[in-house]
Amino acid sequence: MSDIVLRTEDLGISFGGLKAVQGVNLEIKKKQLYGLVGPNGAGKTTVFNLLTGVYQPTTGTFYLNGEELKGKTQEQINRKGIARTFQNIRLFNNMSVIRNVLVGLHNQKEFKCNPFVSLFRLPGHYKTEAKMRERAKEILRIVDLEEERNNLACNLPYGKQRKLEIARALATNPTLLLLDEPAAGMNPHETEDLMRIVRKIRDDFDMTILLIEHDMKFVSGLCDEVTVLNFGTVLAQGTANEALNDPEVIKAYIGE
Amino acid sequence: MIKSILKSDDFKIKNCINYMVIAAALVVLVVLYNAGELKASYANLLVQIGYSIILAVSLNLVVGFLGELSLGHAGFMCVGAYLGTFISMQLSDVIESKVICLLISMLCGGLLAAIFGFLVGLPALRLKGDYLAIVTLAFGEIVRTVFKNLPWFGKAMGLTTGAVKFTKKDTPLFIIVFITVLVVLFFVQNLVRSKHGRAITAIRDNEIAAKAMGINVTFYKLFVFVIAAFFAGVAGVFYGHYTTPVMYTFFSYNYSIEILVMVVLGGMGSINGSIIAATLITVINYILQKELPGELAALKFLIYALILIGIVIFNNAPKLSPIKERLSLKVLIAKLTSKNRKPEDILNDPAHWDKIPTKIAMDEVLSTDLQPGNEYVPDKPAKGGK
Amino acid sequence: MKKFSKVIALLLSFAMVLAFAACGGTGTEETTAGSEETTAADLAYDLTKEGEYTADNTEYVIGATGPLTGDTASYGISVQQGAQLAIDEINAAGGLNGVNFKFDMKDDKSTAADASTGYDALYEAGMQASLGSVTSGSAESFATRADEDGIFSLTPSASADKVINASNFAFRVCFGDPDNGILSAEKLAKEYENIGVIYDSSDPYSTGIYDAFKAKMAELNVTYLEQSFDAENNRDFSTQVEALKDCDVIFLPIYYTEAGLIAKACVAKGCDAFLFGCDGLDGVAEQIDSTVTNKISYLTPFDVNSEDAKVSAFVTAYETKYGSKPDQFAADGYDAVYVIFEAMKALELNNVKVDPAELGKALTATLTSADFSYDGVTGGMVWDASGACVKDPIIVELQ
């Protein structure tokens, strides 16, 4: 029981009369790579938004390592250990690559630094900055972006921007990493590379990862377990092969 | 340890050149002054330049770095000018030295303005863009209206500050102002070049992502408003010691806009730009006032307006950018220093102000429902169910 | 190396703070000028001395600042035109011993800071005497600065007492605000039953008169109805007039622009109260038309329709030159220049490069001396030691 990282109970939200998501029950175990798939508009990103506090659920609740996080703000949830990437990339475009990651490191206990320490340039400031830089470089190394660290985020090619988002999320030292379509817009070669990185993150950091993806090869090649959503409800759950070959799922994707 | 400090960005020449330039200018001016070569008009102009720089740099924190449009900066200055100078006048009964009165009242005026900054910062948590702009404008006008009617501050007559005003016999005020400029610069640059500055610019660049990174948006927004208000209050205290009487008319929204113009012309998020623009605009105003006698005074605004429109259109019009590329001084300098950069790259440098999208992007203005305390609350499902 | 330069710069600046704090301490003691009484000994002067910035003067330079742009620009422009007319007349008549005069007014937008900047520009351009500034706030600023250099200032229109108190060398041509308020209160309390007041809470002139009026009325134990507006923000007077509709008289301690609007609001509201004001109301005739039936009168030293030869000559000359009738601001500006001219003539000044501080002391001594008076278009004037002008108001009635 204790190795369940994320548990949702009957999670749901409705906008006006529209039930965007309802009755989602997930159980994600430690170090699991968990996929969330479904056709467009199935409510996948909405689930992410619920889990990160962008929306507040109208029904149900969710727990991270047994602690209820419903009702917390985005900032609080991030500090509790859920980090995410965005479907439409949301980098800090006018900052260099390394600074994007440094922002991710902002709340780490080891890098605490009172604003007044920085204002008055006490030695603590320099110590923290140097440590943060070292750590940021380490993280960038994992996603192969160390060389690019002084480039502007907005000047990176698309695939690298996606990787930078992952690095930035990783920098917040999460227990659970939510990746929203990480392979979207990547060519097969880049996708391969990304799969390797995701596995490496899981192994190196003992990370639990929940990801949304349309690329079925990516999902089936990577995920241990999969939940299929359609019209906001769970259509199928199980191992990647089971779920994706479920006749209901095939119907939902291909139509009647 | 020392090595890491020396290696940090603070000690790169391009990051501390502004301290050196200002300090050098100050030393030269002090020498000139002591030699009797500096006219009173220039000494006074320097005071104006000094407090304009403080205002522009502090507003840049809000507009350029936090990305919130504020049209009420003169309001904070007003608080500092009235309350700070009032305190200074009370102190002058006890303390003989005007300089010490000034220093104490700078702190007090700044702190009082900071309290107002906190109050204005609160709506900033819920409002964005133009909505915040009109609230800050409203705040400035409210402050002004209240001060113009309070009997302790001379009502519409204004607060006579003759007792603490710096005269020709005192320490030249410009020296204190410019030392303060250096101190303000020290604090502002330190803030910007720290993890906190990164968090602030992250909020500007993408507030949602910043929240998802766990940045405490509430804290940083308030923090920036408070700091900026503090410095504006200090500028106000200087104003009160520079001229008498302190009158509400000076602090109208037109003045807030003038400060904003300094920030925008200097470059959003560029501190050196703000310093240069504040200096230039103050000098232009001075020259126009001095050189256009009598009937031609109305021409001043005409010229000012044309310069303003011209610069903004030239700097921003998408169609003019090829011409600008050819003429840009920046490109020229960059070409001389590094040969392998293309003009487009140099101009697309994000340090160049017109390329920084601030959150004032109008399309985002109306999306107010994601603010803390105002999370999207879906309609309750129809009761009873059909 | 780089670190050192920064550290040194900072140390240097702090050292300077300390150094100047130290010398500032000694500097403050003798700076309490202003309202203290001056003695004749202080005013000993030497008119042969040359000033620092006046060495190149070929004409006597009289300076002033005033609002030439912005909300109050019309007052500044009137003063400027009146003063310029006087200068032209003086020069046409041969100046002072053949030396011409020059008048220069800088725009101050009615702000203290710009008045101070304008003062600097004028001083360094060789200004020898001044008309101070037009509105009270900037005139106070101007006078404070002028006091530092000992420059004489004779403000045409800044009526707040703070202005003449700010300097030993500051005088005025107009009435003081409290005089206006007290005179009006006495007159109205004596003659009328239902009294109403509309004042401008954003204007020093108006609040100055109103405060004195209020105090006097309390002293006389007379009640009245009070309404106010804020000229920056409200220019629609229907509410105020509505509230005072049943009064016999409405006291308007305000300027003529708003008074004209109030008169028109009276027409719109069917209010036929008598409108009574102070010198600020001069010029209201231009602002109203035949639809206004209310009786209007005001206390003023200047009546544009006066039969007096001096006044009508001035009005004709002004109209010829500028195409409109002069208002009280123009008349004050005109008189102020002539007062300075006459005082300089009385001093038998014959040095175009005269030091402004010496001239300031000389002019102050002349104006406060018992035998100096001037009879101008705004009446006969003498000055007391405080710088206030003593003259008799007349009551001008319209229609």
Add this chain to the structure above:
Amino acid sequence: MSILFDGLSLGAIYALIALGYTMVYGIAKMLNFAHGDIIMVGAYAVFVTLMGGGHIALAIGLSVIICVVMGVVVEKFAYKPLRGASPLAVLITAIGVSYLLQSISQLVFGAEPKTVTIASLGTVSLFGATISVSSIVTLVIGAVIMAGLTLFVKKTRTGRAMVAVSEDKGAAMLMGINVNRIITITFAIGSALAAAASLFYLMQIPSVEPTLGSMPGIKAFTAAVIGGIGSIPGAMLGGVMLGVIEKICLSVPVLAPYTTAVEFGLLIVILLVRPIGLLGKKRREKV
């Protein structure tokens, strides 16, 4: 009662100006700071025609034409080159245009306030209060103009195109709408409304000066924001509310000097309670 009427007719003026702000904001997504000065231009047009002995109807016509031309010209030369640039740059340009118009009118007409003679329409007694006919006319015509504008936006092709542009410029362009033309039309309508406002303004406050437009402009902008910027009924509601509150405050002697503070305070309170204004539309940001 009479205060209410005065407030309503003042509010109608604010509402007309606020409509101009709101429309331009809704469609061009810019704060047209110079809008108040267009009113000033309209007022001078009325003044000049009347002084020249022209009939009031001619004055109205000329004022509308001049304002519309002015609005379109300003749009073409000052704002159009900046389309696609940072909105802040456009804001600064608008401020520049505002200064420009003010200084030109001072150079042409002088700073002196000029009185305008518009035949007084007399007063009537209504519910025991004296009310000037001009304020009733202001109210009625103001209401008609606003109703007409609402119909125009809802029923005509151009009006619907305007709504489309305000919702999504890109999509509107794809649908074959000439966005530039729509923006120009919006400026023309906004300026025509400003001309109407200038006439009503002169009926109540018969005096023109170069800075005439700035304070009503700011007040009307406040009204537009109170009502929810971008919303036509919101602008009307905000304008009328502000007018009435201003008059109520002014009628209480103790409160009167603080009227401006009360008005702006109200704005802040309303925005804190409803960050999108009273009738503003909520829009959601996609995450």
